[in-house]
Amino acid sequence: MLMSRNGRADAxxxxxxxxxxxxxxxxxxxxxxxxxxxxxxxxVATAPEGLVLAPAFVDPHVHxxxxxxxxxxxxxxxxxxxxxxxxxxxxxxxxxxxVVDNASVLEALVERAREEAVVPTGFTAAIxxxxxxxxxxxxxxxxxxxxxxxxxxxxxVASAGLxxxxxxxSAVADRPLALHCEEPTLSAGGQMHEGAxxxxxxxxxxPSVAESLMVERDLSLAAxxxxxxxxxxxxxxxxxxxxxxxxxxxxxxxxxxxxxxxxATDELVRTLDANVKMNPPLRTEDDRRALVEGLVDGTIDCVxxxxxxxxxxxxxxxxxxxxxxxxxxxxxxxxxxTFLVRTREVPLATLLDRLSAGPARAxxxxxxxxxxxxxxxxxxxxxxxxxxxxxxxFRSRSxxxxxxxxxxxxxxxxxxxxxxxxxxx
Amino acid sequence: MTTERRHLLAVGDxxxxxxxxxxxxxxxxxxxxxxxxxxxxxxxxRLVVNLFYESSTRTLSSFELAAKRLSADTMVLRAxxxxxxxxxxxxxxxxxLAAYDPDVIVIRHPHIGASQLVAAATDAHVINAGDGKHQxxxxxxxxxxxxxxxxxxxxxxxxxxxGDVLHSRVxxxxxxxxxxxxAEPVLxxxxxxxxxxxxxxxxxxxxxxxxxxxxxxxxxxxxxAERMEASYVPSLREYTALYGVTPDRVRxxxxxxxxxxxNRGVEIxxxxxxxxxxxxxxxxxxxxxxxxxxxxxxxxAPGLHVAPVPIMEVA
Numbered sequence: 001m002l003m004s005r006n007g008r009a010d011a012x013x014x015x016x017x018x019x020x021x022x023x024x025x026x027x028x029x030x031x032x033x034x035x036x037x038x039x040x041x042x043x044v045a046t047a048p049e050g051l052v053l054a055p056a057f058v059d060p061h062v063h064x065x066x067x068x069x070x071x072x073x074x075x076x077x078x079x080x081x082x083x084x085x086x087x088x089x090x091x092x093x094x095x096x097x098x099v100v101d102n103a104s105v106l107e108a109l110v111e112r113a114r115e116e117a118v119v120p121t122g123f124t125a126a127i128x129x130x131x132x133x134x135x136x137x138x139x140x141x142x143x144x145x146x147x148x149x150x151x152x153x154x155x156x157v158a159s160a161g162l163x164x165x166x167x168x169x170s171a172v173a174d175r176p177l178a179l180h181c182e183e184p185t186l187s188a189g190g191q192m193h194e195g196a197x198x199x200x201x202x203x204x205x206x207p208s209v210a211e212s213l214m215v216e217r218d219l220s221l222a223a224x225x226x227x228x229x230x231x232x233x234x235x236x237x238x239x240x241x242x243x244x245x246x247x248x249x250x251x252x253x254x255x256x257x258x259x260x261x262x263x264a265t266d267e268l269v270r271t272l273d274a275n276v277k278m279n280p281p282l283r284t285e286d287d288r289r290a291l292v293e294g295l296v297d298g299t300i301d302c303v304x305x306x307x308x309x310x311x312x313x314x315x316x317x318x319x320x321x322x323x324x325x326x327x328x329x330x331x332x333x334x335x336x337x338t339f340l341v342r343t344r345e346v347p348l349a350t351l352l353d354r355l356s357a358g359p360a361r362a363x364x365x366x367x368x369x370x371x372x373x374x375x376x377x378x379x380x381x382x383x384x385x386x387x388x389x390x391x392x393x394f395r396s397r398s399x400x401x402x403x404x405x406x407x408x409x410x411x412x413x414x415x416x417x418x419x420x421x422x423x424x425x
Numbered sequence: 426m427t428t429e430r431r432h433l434l435a436v437g438d439x440x441x442x443x444x445x446x447x448x449x450x451x452x453x454x455x456x457x458x459x460x461x462x463x464x465x466x467x468x469x470x471r472l473v474v475n476l477f478y479e480s481s482t483r484t485l486s487s488f489e490l491a492a493k494r495l496s497a498d499t500m501v502l503r504a505x506x507x508x509x510x511x512x513x514x515x516x517x518x519x520x521x522l523a524a525y526d527p528d529v530i531v532i533r534h535p536h537i538g539a540s541q542l543v544a545a546a547t548d549a550h551v552i553n554a555g556d557g558k559h560q561x562x563x564x565x566x567x568x569x570x571x572x573x574x575x576x577x578x579x580x581x582x583x584x585x586x587x588g589d590v591l592h593s594r595v596x597x598x599x600x601x602x603x604x605x606x607x608a609e610p611v612l613x614x615x616x617x618x619x620x621x622x623x624x625x626x627x628x629x630x631x632x633x634x635x636x637x638x639x640x641x642x643x644x645x646x647x648x649x650a651e652r653m654e655a656s657y658v659p660s661l662r663e664y665t666a667l668y669g670v671t672p673d674r675v676r677x678x679x680x681x682x683x684x685x686x687x688n689r690g691v692e693i694x695x696x697x698x699x700x701x702x703x704x705x706x707x708x709x710x711x712x713x714x715x716x717x718x719x720x721x722x723x724x725x726a727p728g729l730h731v732a733p734v735p736i737m738e739v740a
Contacts, residue, residue, distance in 0.1 A: 202558030
């Protein structure tokens with residue numbers, strides 16, 4: 001269940017290069033929207049240079065910090081950021097204060113989204129009560145209250161026994177589990193990827209095997225219980241390899257990678273900038289390449305921002321004291337276009353699929369399409385627009401971006417979500 | 426006229442020429458201290474603040490005395506018994522101190538990146554006196570000075586660094602400093618006490634203590650008892666049996682160093698610690714003159730680089 005505030009449906013006409021990878025569409029065209037619905041797609045000879053109209057993006061992994069840390073993000077500010085990033089749907093994580101682990105917390109959030117959300121917003125609920133990894137939440141009731149999926153994101157389900165029960169029981173709720181894969185005794189105390197850079201800096205390592213080992217465990221359990229799993233924010237080559245093997249063996253698995261893991265490596269941590277500290281950590285160039293290969297061949301179905309707002313004063317501390325997480329909703333397309341599409345590592349159409357249809361399918365959400373009769377969920381992109389990421393350029397309440405000060409090429413010009421124009425540059 | 430604001434945050438801030446100039450200054454200061462008058466007027470009217478978030482005996486006393494010997498005013502702020510106890514952030518503490526207009530802030534902190542943060546937040550010259558497991562550049566310089574004093578050279582000197590490299594800022598800084606001046610470090614430790622990808626540090630590595638026989642300098646690292654709890658090694662007994670620096674493992678002509686405080690009978694046998702080969706007290710004396718030299722260099726000489734603001738490289 002996606003929820004947003006009501007408003008009138010818009011009408012608009014856009015002439016651009018129209019790309020809808022799932023419909024095999026890529027041609028200059030004029031798209032007409034009336035009453036929030038696509039009513040015509042008319043081929044034209046040419047379109048303005050650099051302008052691309054695509055299905056709007058879907059983010060399966062956002063932290064809206066509500067309830068509990070509304071100083072960092074609210075449903076209103078987070079969805080405004082999403083609109084500015086080209087998103088027509090986002091899915092919020094349940095690691096809030098209190099944790100979304102019972103129907104009353106979830107219902108209050110859905111209600112708030114109905115009042116505040118600029119972009120349709122879905123909520124996940126926790127796998128375990130308090131995300132403590134001990135007892136399952138009431139999944140059936142939570143699903144009925146609107147939970148899109150179940151996840152203890154932010155921490156792993158350490159117990160294999162509980163994970164097995166969660167997988168089996170999730171069939172009753174008919175929702176997938178979204179898993180944060182981290183073997184906690186291997187990652188304990190880890191501040192960054194364990195490798196040459198951590199050796200030089202003396203920062204405690206968070207080794208890639210701590211992720212891939214848990215990926216292997218969870219894929220084995222998913223196979224055993226014949227249940228679908230969605231693996232969150234993969235960062236390591238061995239994890240991508242494991243997903244590829246499991247899918248070939250028939251396991252129902254979908255997987256995310258974040259823009260920062262796809263574009264950057266642990267070399268950035270040499271700056272000791274707390275805005276390059278996230279969980280899982282940035283890894284090596286070899287890992288980054290494996291993620292990009294996985295994105296291209298479809299092993300990784302979705303780009304997920306793992307948008308994680310933090311108050312400035314909490315990041316403005318020595319690296320080891322800083323919390324994990326970076327924002328991403330407003331920079332995702334610019335970063336991916338700059339570092340992956342323009343460098344020809346990833347074709348544009350592939351990226352657009354992984355930003356929209358991929359995540360929608362993974363979490364069972366409506367797939368945004370550019371087709372006559374469909375609701376308008378559109379993003380208009382300028383592939384040539386240059387802009388510099390600045391603290392004051394965000395609609396998010398937080399500015400802890402790993403891209404501060406960088407110039408990106410590629411910007412969102414307009415976003416239409418559920419038939420309404422929610423962002424116009 | 427504006428002068429560049431210079432810091433010493435990591436050994437990587439130094440060129441070989443910088444390191445050698447500081448060591449030469451330290452040697453000159455050492456000669457001056459042999460005179461009856463132990464105080465120099467060089468830094469009269471300057472303020473050196475020692476901001477210590479970790480307990481420290483020799484580093485703090487050494488910076489304190491170094492500043493006093495150069496006639497600077499000094500102030501010590503410790504984390505306990507200060508506003509830090511009341512939850513003040515490092516940035517706010519740094520800004521508070523900056524209001525006194527200090528020339529130098531010396532900072533010791535349990536977390537990596539603290540000295541960078543103070544350097545960014547204030548106008549003072551900042552000296553990193555140890556940040557987490559990252560860097561302790563004045564320790565590395567005083568060790569170089571001690572070795573040069575004892576052996577008359579640094580180029581080509583072989584140095585075995587024995588012990589808990591994984592948790593040691595001293596080891597990290599010293600390896601970098603030794604490589605900078607053309608010396609040859611070899612790290613000796615069990616695999617569990619070496620960082621993964623240790624080869625990236627540029628030193629030779631051995632899991633056996635055998636290479637100890639072939640070096641000029643034996644540098645012993647402190648072995649902390651809490652490493653046993655996390656199973657980095659099964660017992661102190663086994664550690665000492667395999668890696669303890671005992672009289673039978675030290676060859677005549679070798680010198681032995683330790684950054685202190687020593688665990689006698691664990692990483693170093695008392696008979697070695699108290700032998701003629703031990704340079705432990707020389708290290709303390711070197712600490713004083715080297716820190717005087719660093720203060721002098723930062724405040725008067727044009728040589729040191731500004732610690733560069735690292736540029737982020739994105740693939």
